[in-house]
Amino acid sequence: MTDSFDRVDDLREEPRTDISMGHRMQRFVEALQLRITRRLEGLDPDGAFNVERWSHREGGGGITAVIEDGAVFEKGGVNTSAVRGELPARMAQAFEVEQQPFFATGLSLVIHPRSPHVPTVHANFRYFALGDDLMDPVDQWFGGGADLTPYYPHLEDAQHFHRVWKEVCDTHDDVADYDAFKTACDDYFYLQHRDEARGVGGIFYDYLRDDPEGTFFFSRAAGRRFLESYVPIVERRKDTPVTEAQRAYQEIRRGRYVEFNLVYDRGTKFGLETGGRTESILMSLPAHVQWRYDWAPAPDSPEAHAQWYFAARDWLQLTPDDVPPGTA
Amino acid sequence: MTDSFDRVDDLREEPRTDISMGHRMQRFVEALQLRITRRLEGLDPDGAFNVERWSHREGGGGITAVIEDGAVFEKGGVNTSAVRGELPARMAQAFEVEQQPFFATGLSLVIHPRSPHVPTVHANFRYFALGDDLMDPVDQWFGGGADLTPYYPHLEDAQHFHRVWKEVCDTHDDVADYDAFKTACDDYFYLQHRDEARGVGGIFYDYLRDDPEGTFFFSRAAGRRFLESYVPIVERRKDTPVTEAQRAYQEIRRGRYVEFNLVYDRGTKFGLETGGRTESILMSLPAHVQWRYDWAPAPDSPEAHAQWYFAARDWLQLTPDDVPPGTA
Numbered sequence: 001m002t003d004s005f006d007r008v009d010d011l012r013e014e015p016r017t018d019i020s021m022g023h024r025m026q027r028f029v030e031a032l033q034l035r036i037t038r039r040l041e042g043l044d045p046d047g048a049f050n051v052e053r054w055s056h057r058e059g060g061g062g063i064t065a066v067i068e069d070g071a072v073f074e075k076g077g078v079n080t081s082a083v084r085g086e087l088p089a090r091m092a093q094a095f096e097v098e099q100q101p102f103f104a105t106g107l108s109l110v111i112h113p114r115s116p117h118v119p120t121v122h123a124n125f126r127y128f129a130l131g132d133d134l135m136d137p138v139d140q141w142f143g144g145g146a147d148l149t150p151y152y153p154h155l156e157d158a159q160h161f162h163r164v165w166k167e168v169c170d171t172h173d174d175v176a177d178y179d180a181f182k183t184a185c186d187d188y189f190y191l192q193h194r195d196e197a198r199g200v201g202g203i204f205y206d207y208l209r210d211d212p213e214g215t216f217f218f219s220r221a222a223g224r225r226f227l228e229s230y231v232p233i234v235e236r237r238k239d240t241p242v243t244e245a246q247r248a249y250q251e252i253r254r255g256r257y258v259e260f261n262l263v264y265d266r267g268t269k270f271g272l273e274t275g276g277r278t279e280s281i282l283m284s285l286p287a288h289v290q291w292r293y294d295w296a297p298a299p300d301s302p303e304a305h306a307q308w309y310f311a312a313r314d315w316l317q318l319t320p321d322d323v324p325p326g327t328a
Numbered sequence: 329m330t331d332s333f334d335r336v337d338d339l340r341e342e343p344r345t346d347i348s349m350g351h352r353m354q355r356f357v358e359a360l361q362l363r364i365t366r367r368l369e370g371l372d373p374d375g376a377f378n379v380e381r382w383s384h385r386e387g388g389g390g391i392t393a394v395i396e397d398g399a400v401f402e403k404g405g406v407n408t409s410a411v412r413g414e415l416p417a418r419m420a421q422a423f424e425v426e427q428q429p430f431f432a433t434g435l436s437l438v439i440h441p442r443s444p445h446v447p448t449v450h451a452n453f454r455y456f457a458l459g460d461d462l463m464d465p466v467d468q469w470f471g472g473g474a475d476l477t478p479y480y481p482h483l484e485d486a487q488h489f490h491r492v493w494k495e496v497c498d499t500h501d502d503v504a505d506y507d508a509f510k511t512a513c514d515d516y517f518y519l520q521h522r523d524e525a526r527g528v529g530g531i532f533y534d535y536l537r538d539d540p541e542g543t544f545f546f547s548r549a550a551g552r553r554f555l556e557s558y559v560p561i562v563e564r565r566k567d568t569p570v571t572e573a574q575r576a577y578q579e580i581r582r583g584r585y586v587e588f589n590l591v592y593d594r595g596t597k598f599g600l601e602t603g604g605r606t607e608s609i610l611m612s613l614p615a616h617v618q619w620r621y622d623w624a625p626a627p628d629s630p631e632a633h634a635q636w637y638f639a640a641r642d643w644l645q646l647t648p649d650d651v652p653p654g655t656a
Contacts, residue, residue, distance in 0.1 A: 050621075066621045066622075068620065068621055075619075075621070077621070192600070193600045193606045193609075193610075194606060251616075255613070258586060258590070258617075259590060259610075262586070262587060262590035262591050263590050263591075263600070272520070272521045272591070278521045278522060279621060279622045281521075282587075282619065283621050285583070285619040286619065287618060287619060287620065288579075288616070288617075288618055289586075289616075289617045289618070289619070290615060290616055290617070291403075291610065291613040291614065291615060291617070292396065292615065293378075293394045293396055293403070293405070293607060293611050294394075294607045
């Protein structure tokens, strides 16, 4: 999977004085969007991303790339945006700063496969700056991460996903810390009202501000490894036969995904509050969802075994002997 | 529809010194729950409410009555609760009071019919008290309301629903004000990120604290009229034939209902934050829901005409000449 994009990206850029970090990050995420959408399209005989540009009412805009009704991917989006505006009062309060201009750019993706045997995945890589002058921001930081939400989980998949992210962090251990980022992911993607993790986690980081050059280098490396973290899992699971009952179970589990995004997710709230484009923000919601009252899996069923995975666990320390039957 | 429950309820109770207002309201909502579930069951040849009692971890509990997979009602709940606990810090802050014990009781219902021609309905009637002694609370207030969310709206239905609530308010105009409550409903059940009303509104009121006896009298009268506001609409629309395309449209519209409840609804947030019973709170979510990216109705279609109704309008002032074709 090495191509010229990889090679360019493996090099640490010299610090630039001609364009801002915000601009460099924007260029990176737009190139990454193209790369990810092309590769995912290559996996889906019926799927093509529909690409649209949109404008923010204050300044900037984004590129929304949405796939719907594919053979492999039922619904998904790989979006980039680069937005300039005045920090909303509530966010200024949350950040404990004065109201002032902000710049935000990033890539955010959510992919909901059609088959319940293929996990849903989410990732984002973003940059935020405060102040009038992007060449010399008052404050700037990076955030991002990736997390995996299987319906019928396998240890093999969870370990593959985490191994890729651990390698990226270990390679950039001047700014990244897998253990801390993994714990932050478990803490963030947690449904308090269900006492349940969204899935098997991954990494999550925010407010990385100490070393912008080093963190940009890490962000690029992480973004570049996304396909490697996910595509082998899709290839391994996409042809497993599916029953109607498995599909219904998938729709119920997707309800938890909707609950997380609408009740807890900061990115969703930030987007809706700052007048972001609703359809781009809510493209993260799955196509078909069910809520049944007080649903619970049958004892000892594959669905009951799956439940064991929706908790914070040290996936890389586990062996096939540690997991419920049929889920290695 | 007059029965002994009605007659008792039409009488204004003498102020009681032997039991608290909280207790009186709890007794009322539990009797109302029985009445509403019985009547709705009578409308649905395949539907029966499943009734469960549950306990709150701090004190009190509730009665959850849920209907699923009926012929007329696809999913719905008519819940009562009476909960005693310590006010959470965030709520004490919102109410601008010290942390102290609270008592809350009420009935909350959401009914999602199977047919897209029958509107979804929501209503609640609740009482809240602060302080150690419920016989002499530091503060107490009533809240409540009812709102209608049609998929294929008709002016006739919106007018019937509003007319009932206007009559109740007009009869109790010492504590109730239809115009103000109707506007509060339009303001509350509004999806900012869609610039769209949840449905055709109804009434909404909160923090009615000036005259507890008079407001209790009004709350009882309002609760008692709920069936009259809704059942005639169900009877009028339930046998209209349904197409697959109408059903898909209904599922997309239900997505807006989920968005409102999870993003904006204070009752949902209060319940989830105070450790309420998740399944009782989220029984308000419909059974089958769809999200499609950037969906919009075809021009001049019935679905496009429906959109006209999802806005704050003075339904009782309108005539059939004012509405889109086919929606009188």
